[in-house]
Amino acid sequence: MSDPVLPGTPPIPLTLRRSARARRITLRISQLDGRVTLTMPKRLAEREALAFARSKEAWIRKHLEARGEDQIVKPGQQIPLGGQLVEVVQGQGRSVQISENAIAVPGPEDRIGAKLGAYLREVARDRLAGACDDYAARLGRPYSRITMRDTRSRWGSCTSDGGLMFSWRLIMAPPEVLDYVAAHEVAHLAEMNHSPAFWAGVERIYGPYKEQRTWLRKNGNALHRYKF
Structure with missing residues (x-):
């Protein structure tokens, strides 16, 4: 069964976690990956947790907006390196090359992010x-x-x-x-x-x-x- 989603624009995936120690529903937004987690008492009906999320929708969207969107690393994307923003560009040859304002990564475009991460x-x-x-x-x-x-x-x-x-x-x-x-x-x-x-x-x-x-x-x- 897939995780529930808070409808809207954009829709927000929700992660439900049941806990024997929980006495009420709690809501947490990860600043690392933007994951919205609802922790709920073990025997509480799922619909009650979803209703709680709907009542907090404005708060959830405000915090997700403040966090900013994830950035997929690809040509044209800027990333911080040593505290300075550099642009990822398509490279030639076999090795990654770093200049003052850019980092050139060779290979197929759909593999550039993974190759740069390994480098x-x-x-x-x-x-x-x-x-x-x-x-x-x-x-x-x-x-x-x-x-x-x-x-x-x-x-x-x-x-x-x-x-x-x-x-x-x-x-x-x-x-x-x-x-x-x-x-x-x-x-x-x-x-x-x-x-x-x-x-x-x-x-x-x-x-x-x-x-x-x-x-x-x-x-x-x-x-x-x-x-x-």
Whole structure:
């Protein structure tokens, strides 16, 4: 059975989730992908949840409009790279080429988004590995490995055995923001918490970081709107 839809222009797909812990209907709009989720008590009739959604239609549409539409990456589309907008253009040859205002991607048009996404993952890995090497040396603690993912809930993480994980979309952010996230996760090699000692460690190996944290809070979600 397909998920219900809130009719209108445009129609809005709804995701219904039943929870034994829910005592009332709650509504959530993801800022990452625009998904509208209704969480409802386990025994509540679906029609009541849909009626609730209809009563909140104006609020839902207002928030979706404020979020903006997803951007499908293709020739002619601009994407952020290192915090600056560049235009994706059809490339020649076999490799991706980056210039000041454009990024040229060879291959069939319907594969350009996927090819560019794979390329950016590798660029992000190289850039983050270099930053982590530098910050780990300053901290005096080695890390064991680096992995790239397309995470939605966090920009990076550090495991107890020294494994560092990062969202490859950090390559789209300003360089100083990428560096801050690298320093943040490296600092967890010494402090697996967010204690005052941890933040002191971040500042020791990176420097003042509040501006970069603020940038991520205000602009980070927008990086997930680009669909490769």
